[in-house]
Amino acid sequence: MADLVQLVEDFLAGGKRIRPTLTFLGWRAAGGEGDETAVLRVAASLEMFHSFALIHDDIMDDSDTRRGRPTIHRILAGRSPGERAEKFGIGAAVLLGDLVFTWSDQLLHTASLTRAQTEAVLPLVTEMRTEVMLGQYLDLRATGELTDDVEATLTVNRYKTAKYTVERPLHVGAALAGAGPDVLAACTAYALPLGEAFQLRDDLLGVYGDVRDTGKSRLDDLRSGKNTTLVALALRAGTPAQTARLRALLGDPALDEDGAEEVRAILAATGARDTIEHMIGDRRRQALRALDGAPFTPAAATALEHLAATATRRTS
Amino acid sequence: MADLVQLVEDFLAGGKRIRPTLTFLGWRAAGGEGDETAVLRVAASLEMFHSFALIHDDIMDDSDTRRGRPTIHRILAGRSPGERAEKFGIGAAVLLGDLVFTWSDQLLHTASLTRAQTEAVLPLVTEMRTEVMLGQYLDLRATGELTDDVEATLTVNRYKTAKYTVERPLHVGAALAGAGPDVLAACTAYALPLGEAFQLRDDLLGVYGDVRDTGKSRLDDLRSGKNTTLVALALRAGTPAQTARLRALLGDPALDEDGAEEVRAILAATGARDTIEHMIGDRRRQALRALDGAPFTPAAATALEHLAATATRRTS
Numbered sequence: 325m326a327d328l329v330q331l332v333e334d335f336l337a338g339g340k341r342i343r344p345t346l347t348f349l350g351w352r353a354a355g356g357e358g359d360e361t362a363v364l365r366v367a368a369s370l371e372m373f374h375s376f377a378l379i380h381d382d383i384m385d386d387s388d389t390r391r392g393r394p395t396i397h398r399i400l401a402g403r404s405p406g407e408r409a410e411k412f413g414i415g416a417a418v419l420l421g422d423l424v425f426t427w428s429d430q431l432l433h434t435a436s437l438t439r440a441q442t443e444a445v446l447p448l449v450t451e452m453r454t455e456v457m458l459g460q461y462l463d464l465r466a467t468g469e470l471t472d473d474v475e476a477t478l479t480v481n482r483y484k485t486a487k488y489t490v491e492r493p494l495h496v497g498a499a500l501a502g503a504g505p506d507v508l509a510a511c512t513a514y515a516l517p518l519g520e521a522f523q524l525r526d527d528l529l530g531v532y533g534d535v536r537d538t539g540k541s542r543l544d545d546l547r548s549g550k551n552t553t554l555v556a557l558a559l560r561a562g563t564p565a566q567t568a569r570l571r572a573l574l575g576d577p578a579l580d581e582d583g584a585e586e587v588r589a590i591l592a593a594t595g596a597r598d599t600i601e602h603m604i605g606d607r608r609r610q611a612l613r614a615l616d617g618a619p620f621t622p623a624a625a626t627a628l629e630h631l632a633a634t635a636t637r638r639t640s
Numbered sequence: 641m642a643d644l645v646q647l648v649e650d651f652l653a654g655g656k657r658i659r660p661t662l663t664f665l666g667w668r669a670a671g672g673e674g675d676e677t678a679v680l681r682v683a684a685s686l687e688m689f690h691s692f693a694l695i696h697d698d699i700m701d702d703s704d705t706r707r708g709r710p711t712i713h714r715i716l717a718g719r720s721p722g723e724r725a726e727k728f729g730i731g732a733a734v735l736l737g738d739l740v741f742t743w744s745d746q747l748l749h750t751a752s753l754t755r756a757q758t759e760a761v762l763p764l765v766t767e768m769r770t771e772v773m774l775g776q777y778l779d780l781r782a783t784g785e786l787t788d789d790v791e792a793t794l795t796v797n798r799y800k801t802a803k804y805t806v807e808r809p810l811h812v813g814a815a816l817a818g819a820g821p822d823v824l825a826a827c828t829a830y831a832l833p834l835g836e837a838f839q840l841r842d843d844l845l846g847v848y849g850d851v852r853d854t855g856k857s858r859l860d861d862l863r864s865g866k867n868t869t870l871v872a873l874a875l876r877a878g879t880p881a882q883t884a885r886l887r888a889l890l891g892d893p894a895l896d897e898d899g900a901e902e903v904r905a906i907l908a909a910t911g912a913r914d915t916i917e918h919m920i921g922d923r924r925r926q927a928l929r930a931l932d933g934a935p936f937t938p939a940a941a942t943a944l945e946h947l948a949a950t951a952t953r954r955t956s
Contacts, residue, residue, distance in 0.1 A: 325774060380738060384731035408784050415700035415780050418734055419773055422696060425741060426769045433762045439755065446749045453742045457735055458641060464731050468724050 328420055331396065332427075336375055338391030338539065342635065343370045343493040349631070350497025353624035354507045363500050365435035366445065370493055372428035377456060379421035383414055384464055385548055392539035396420060437500075444499035452492035459484030466551040468575050472559035472567075477551060478520065485526070486519025506619055513614035514628060521607035521636040524600050527552040529639070531588060532597075537640040546584055549575025553603075558596035566590050608636045644736055647712065648743075652691055654707030654855065658951065659686045659809040665947070666813025669940035670823045679816050681751035682761065686809055688744035693772060695737035699730055700780055701864055708855035712736060753816075760815040768808035775800030782867040784891050788875035788883075793867060794836065801842070802835025822935055829930035830944060837923035837952040840916050843868040845955070847904060848913075853956040862900055865891025869919075874912035882906050924952045 344367035351363045381387075382395040389395060394402070400420070401413025437445065462480045494511040495503075503511075529538050530545040531554065545552065555574065559567050570590055573583050591597050611632045615625050660683035667679045697703075698711040705711060710718070716736070717729025753761065778796045810827040811819075819827075845854050846861040847870065861868065871890065875883050886906055889899050907913050927948045931941050 325777075328777070380734050383734060386727065411702065412780065414730070416777065418696050418699060418737075419777050419780065421734075421738075422741070423770065423773045425738070426766065426773065429745060429769075430766045433766065450742065450746045450749065453745075454739065457739045457742065461641075461644070461732065461735050464728065464735065 328423070331399065331420065332375065332424055334393070335379070335391070335396065336371070338393070339371060339374070340640075341371060343374055343489060344368060345631070346490060346493035347497040347500075349624050349627055350494035350499075350503075350511060351501045352497075353494070353511070353618075353620035353628065354498035354501035354503035355621055356497070356501030362435045362437055362441065363497060365431055366437075366496060366500060367493075369428045369431035369435070370496065372424060372431055373453070376421045376424040376428060377460075379417055379424060381460060383417055383421075384460070385467070385544065385550075387540070387544045387548075389535075389541045389544070390539065392535075440502065441500055444502070445496055448492060448495050448499055452488060452496070455483045455492070456488040459488065463550075468549040470549060470551055470555060470559060470571055470574060472556050474553055474556045474560060477553040477556045481520050481523040481553065482516065485523035486516045488519075489522060490519035491515035510614065510618035510620065514611050514618065514632075517607035517614070518611035518632050518635060521604045521611070524553060524604050524607070525636055525638060527554045528597070528600055531584075531591065533639065539640070543579060543581070543584055546574055546587055547577050547579045554591060554596050554600050557599050558591045558594040561596060561599075562590065562594040566594055604636050608632055644739070647715065647736065648691065648740055650709070651695070651707070651712065652687070654709070655687060655690070656956070657687060659690055659805060660684060661947070662806060662809035663813035663816075665940050665943050666810035666815075666819075666827060667817045668813075669810070669827070669934075669936035669944065670814035670817035670819035671937055672813070672817030678751045678753055678757065679813060681747055682753075682812060682816060683809075685744045685747035685751070686812065688740060688747055689769070692737045692740040692744060693776075695733055695740060697776060699733055699737075700776070701783070701860065701866075703856070703860045703864075705851070705857045705860070706855065708851075756818065757816055760818070761812055764808060764811050764815055768804060768812070771799045771808070772804040775804065779866075784865040786865060786867055786871060786875060786887055786890060788872050790869060790872045790876060793869040793872045797836055797839040797869065798832065801839035802832045804835075805838060806835035807831035826930065826934035826936065830927050830934065830948075833923035833930070834927035834948050834951060837920045837927070840869060840920050840923070841952055841954060843870045844913070844916055847900075847907065849955065855956070859895060859897070859900055862890055862903055863893050863895045870907060870912050870916050873915050874907045874910040877912060877915075878906065878910040882910055920952050924948055 347367035347370055348363060356363060378390060379396045382390055383397050387395050388398060393399070395417075397413040397417035399413075400416040401409045404412035432449065459480055459482075463484055466476070466480065491512055494515050495508055498507050498511055527545075530540065530550070530552070531542060533540070533542055535542055555570070558570060562570065570587065573579060573587050576583070612629060615629055618625060620628070663683035663686055664679060672679060694706060695712045698706055699713050703711050704714060709715075711733075713729040713733035715729075716732040717725045720728035748765065775796055775798075779800055782792070782796065807828055810831050811824055814823050814827055843861075846856065846866070846868070847858060849856070849858055851858055871886070874886060878886065886903065889895060889903050892899065928945060931945055934941060936944070
């Protein structure tokens, strides 16, 4: 038991805290002030939920590394000697994720919310959870089945990242401060383009990033054949020879660094890499425009402006 | 999406409903009456949570059948043609379980509880979830590592079944009716021996039951090397030849019906099977004694008395 808690503590220490930051900024943007206890507890609950989601995602994606360390199911597999090691690792990681989900709920239940806060926040939390799980399901179904359907990849992004990572945390924070429909709509107008840009940056980092910065292997996405927007664009724009090579290389669990280098070169040569950079820029500007005239407190609007830049230009 | 909902509906249709029944009886026992909407919604939430737990347990235990049908991860694997089928089945079942957990929480959040009910019930629900997950973790660690430590198996039973299946549902129902410490303590005195008896019956059915009644293969527990109290007793009481055979046969993923028949014969020959029957009888009587003088409403006490008989004498 103590070893499981330690594992979760170590895992939580490595996060970027983007969701709790947005929860707090949503609260501030909607005029929240004074006692911060409840908003911090709800924000912590969202970060805890995210840890649960990552632990389970890494099982589904068969990932080796996360936050610069082996993934939880790999660590747990290493603690069970013998032939059952892999199965034990997966089973114990499923269970540890479930426990972390429970703890995230416990943080939420013990945030001492008012009746009005509870009624505003809990439906948003349920929406957020459902959206990310269905987004992950779409992602899982698409993995290993490469298509050039760029729109389909953007739909997955919208549910799995834009709403989950940016919109819902802002909404939850704003709702804690008693936000009305106008403030929630302004959150959405900022959040969706920014969230999509965030995911597109993530897709690029998954292929071109430096593992010392990202903490994730840049072979995982390629080996699992993840059908990112980047890949879909290349399949749409590439020559028959290029797309044939991509289809041969992507999803090969034994793909090595030479093969990955060839994928990177093809993704660049088709123009897909540049297109993604343009898409990120467009969406960042759209998010910034949404801040103009948004009914947010000025200090929060400034913080959200900075966040739009760092979240889309990051290297980790 | 619709296919996932259908899968959960079919799964839910097959349950024995013991936890929601106990939630309702706990409410009645503590004097609950009148509008049943809230207690039924909370009871449904517990049944939904149990579906989540079973979907994930079946992944961890690598089970083939549940409630007379293939397990969820096997069904989902069958929907993904090709070499990734098994991985897809596990990943999608992890995710579907997560979604069912979310729905169980949603049922709880939308039960329109009073502030007092919320404050009494949510900590119990958190306890229940944590207990069953830690019980499952202990179970997972013990699987495949056979010991004659009868006490250790009873500890797992206590957390994984007695508290989770009987005590906490009764507590949750009683708390909804505003039960005080004396009523909760009386629930515990009845629930723990009954819950242990329930699990001991389950262990027997897992080995000697008829799949047409139980809906579970009676090879799963043996093939996974589940370290039940039944097995621990046989390892403690058996001759060196008997225990050597048990250790050779249990946990063999290729165990066939002949091998299983040999295990059944050894478990009976060591006296373990009879001892379990005696333990079930002792615990049933202990549970019934606890009802004498319990501060329960008479109709609920009578229902709990019947339940003690059916839960420990059942064939499914």
